Amino acid sequence: LFGKNPERGVYRSTDSGVNWERVLYSNDSTGAIDIAINPTNPNIIFASMWERLRNPRYRRVGGLSSGIWKSTDGGDTWNRLSTGLPAPSSTVGRIGLAIAPSNPDIIYASYSNDPGNLIGFWRSTDGGANWSSRLISPAPSTFSGFGWYFGRIWVNPTNANTVYFGDVYMWRSTDGAAHWSDITGFMHVDQHAWAPSLTDPNLIFSGNDGGVFKSTNNGLSWAKLYDLPITQFYAMTIDSRTPQRLYGGTQDNSIPRTLDGAPNNWDVLFGGDGFYSAVDFTNSNIIYAESQYGYLGKSTDLGNNWDIILDGINTSERVNWCTPVVMSPFNHLILFYGAQKLYKTINGGALWSVISPDLTGGSGGGNLVFGTITTICQSPLSASVIWVGTDDSRVWVTTNGGTNWTNVSGSLPDRWCTRVTADVFDTATAYVTFSGYHESDHLSHIFKTTNNGTSWSDISGNLIDIPVNDILPDPEHQQRLFVGTDFGVYYTENGGTLWQLLGDNQSICPVFDIDLNNATRKLVSGTHGRSMYTYDLNQLDGPQCVFVPGDANGSHTFNGMDVLFGVNYIKGVGPVPRDSCQCGSHGRVYAAADANGDCAFNLLDITFDVTYCKGFGPAPRRCPDCP
Known part of the structure; x- marks a missing residue:
């Protein structure tokens, strides 16, 4: 998007996503924006390609390479479709694609131009060989000028003539994309996603800038689903x-x-x-x-x-x-x-x-x-x-x-x-x-x-x-910094030499803003897509565990030969310290937790500067496994 690159195109995996290969490529300015797969024959695939470039001083949302391609052999080879479709043009922009599940020979396409106005809707009834323009009403100018932002089209799973189009508003046609009506109602604007129930024809869901909405009467009315943490x-x-x-x-x-x-x-x-x-x-x-x-x-x-x-x-x-x-x-x-x-x-x-x-x-x-x-x-x-x-x-x-x-x-x-x-x-x-x-x-x-x-x-x-x-x-630790990134929140304990992910349960998503309340030691992240998260920094300041065993005699039980460490930990570097040592009563001992398993002591690991005592009973869990 922000520069020409050779990675654009359609990619295919035949091992559940472990490995990928590119199977369709137009040029370094054109990417794939939509894919539709025939539900009865997965070797038949349609892909819409979109020529688009954008940087702070320039934007182009259309081009000659924008168009629809078809493969009949699972993506090995492709042919560009043309009969009845808009001719290649420098102003052809984003294209939406949808196959009718009840009749896979019927395919719909929505076309927008550069700068983003709707051109119209096209339909094929013979598997993409021939296409015809469908839009009769309302006029294309009735739709928004943000076709580069929306541009998705969907077909009812049981009725090939019922089609939905996401724009600022949600539109529906019941005659094969010829006549359209606005079914947004009180739903939020800016429609990006749509999903039907496969068992109830009246149950549909819409995803938009306001969240996820549900209709139980085929779009006559909508209710927002408030229990999803997806705010941007x-x-x-x-x-x-x-x-x-x-x-x-x-x-x-x-x-x-x-x-x-x-x-x-x-x-x-x-x-x-x-x-x-x-x-x-x-x-x-x-x-x-x-x-x-x-x-x-x-x-x-x-x-x-x-x-x-x-x-x-x-x-x-x-x-x-x-x-x-x-x-x-x-x-x-x-x-x-x-x-x-x-x-x-x-x-x-x-x-x-x-x-x-x-x-x-x-x-x-x-x-x-x-x-x-x-x-x-x-x-x-x-x-x-x-x-x-x-x-x-x-x-x-x-x-x-x-x-x-x-x-x-x-x-x-x-x-x-x-x-x-x-x-x-x-x-x-x-x-x-x-x-x-x-x-x-x-x-x-x-x-x-x-x-x-x-x-x-x-x-x-x-x-x-x-x-x-x-x-x-961090106002409590001079070398500790936190950053919000497009892949979550990271922190460093040494001024930026080594960064690691903060916590283990925040969604990997863009974090646009972070704030720290030092009185409570709470860090809050504002994510762009998964709402807010809070993190208790006392987890970094320690202690993390109450007990750390030193199984001195290798018996896997806590006995008089072993040591129980009360924890006050610090982070450090150097050789891995021993789990326990022969010290006098109430002596000092270091115990290392090799958190990343590299057999070296580094900032991903923990050093415990502790006072120890002897004890009996079941062996406590070793840090950092403790909650």
């Missing part, structure tokens, strides 16, 4: 005064908030797509929240009523889809707002003033807003030190509160800056992260400075090449 968070925050209260901005679902931290007790604030939120650290009733492109509001009554607080901000300036808004850690009335310039308020948003020049390289000439501030951080150690990062790879710092700014991005990668975070131990130290969603460049993602940006060191360590979206230092 862009940003989140913890109420520092009442840390069980969590707020977060979400894709098309405003600002969900929980007041008690319960998984099933959330309400929704503000409106639109939700992004940054902040809670006054002196008064939890005062909340700041925003929707897309920096539309910022303030509530003084716990979210019941809102005032828009943009006075002083030049609304003609470029602002990011996810406009950063942060509160000063020194003064609850001071906030910062990032457009193309940095704004500051000293009276809780009543009035804003500019404290920087344009910190970007300009608009970039793209079709989307580009050339904006994406991250802001005031040092918790000095109110005069403020860091700013932009979508066009610029990182800036001021050490005098905004009077003078220094561009310190010279040696950093040319890619989207996701976060700049000031250190909590040293004023001159800061961390910066990059996503990589720029122009398909493969560069490092995490950097550190100890001299206010004069120089930077790469601390990506062993972290794989994945987008990094946020970084936080």
Whole structure:
């Protein structure tokens, strides 16, 4: 998507996904967007190819290689279909495909153009040999102009003439895609998925930007399924005064908030797509929240009523889809707002003033807003030190509160800056992260400075090449850092030399934001697709287990020859210590847990600095197997 590459195409596995081979390839700008397999003959496969490129300064969602291909031998060979279909064109865009399960000779295709408007619907009744245009009403202009975002079509499993199309709204045709009606009802907009019951023709499900909805009467009415943790968070925050209260901005679902931290007790604030939120650290009733492109509001009554607080901000300036808004850690009335310039308020948003020049390289000439501030951080150690990062790879710092700014991005990668975070131990130290969603460049993602940006060191360590979206230092451990990535949350105990996955039960999904409440030692992650997770950092601080046995005589039971260790553990490096040693009564002993089984003592392992006693009874479990 973000650059030409030879990996695009259709891939096939014949061993349940263990190995894959590419079986269809058009070119380095065209990927496969939809596949339909004949349910009675799996050797018959249809694939729609979509020519698409996008970077911050350029977007193309159509091309000559967009089209439909068919294989009759399980993907070994393919032929491009053409009879009756739109001719190849530079404006042919995304194509949706669906086979009628009740009659696999009937196939439907939806066509959108570049820039995304619906062209129409086509149907084949002879297995794809011939196609005919079907759309009669409504006019194509009735549908949205976001065909690149939706573009899926489905067929009822028992009636080949009943077809569904996902757009901003959910559409249904009962005459083979000729006439369409809107069946969205009170369902949320932006339809991406649809699934029928195979036993009940009236039971259908729709997946959209609002979640999953269910209909028991074939789409006449819908009910939302609220018990699925699938919210897509862009940003989140913890109420520092009442840390069980969590707020977060979400894709098309405003600002969900929980007041008690319960998984099933959330309400929704503000409106639109939700992004940054902040809670006054002196008064939890005062909340700041925003929707897309920096539309910022303030509530003084716990979210019941809102005032828009943009006075002083030049609304003609470029602002990011996810406009950063942060509160000063020194003064609850001071906030910062990032457009193309940095704004500051000293009276809780009543009035804003500019404290920087344009910190970007300009608009970039793209079709989307580009050339904006994406991250802001005031040092918790000095109110005069403020860091700013932009979508066009610029990182800036001021050490005098905004009077003078220094561009310190010279040696950093040319890619989207996701976060700049000031250190909590040293004023001159800061961390910066990059996503990589720029122009398909493969560069490092995490950097550190100890001299206010004069120089930077790469601390990506062993972290794989994945987008990094946020970084936080642990105020209790100087070398410990946490990062939110597109593959989950990782942490390091040694400043970035070695990174490891935090916990073992968070879904591997994009984590866009993380926040830490140090008083409770709770880390919270806002994921883009699996809601929020909390992690008790006491699990890292120890102890993790109550008992660790040293089975000195190899009897596999705990007896007078063995040692029972009370645990206070530290992490370290070096040779693997012995499980137990011959020490005097109440002596000191080290016990190592070789967590990764490499027979070496490293930061994935644990060292116990313990006081021991002798005992009898069943052998306790060895750490780290203990809960």
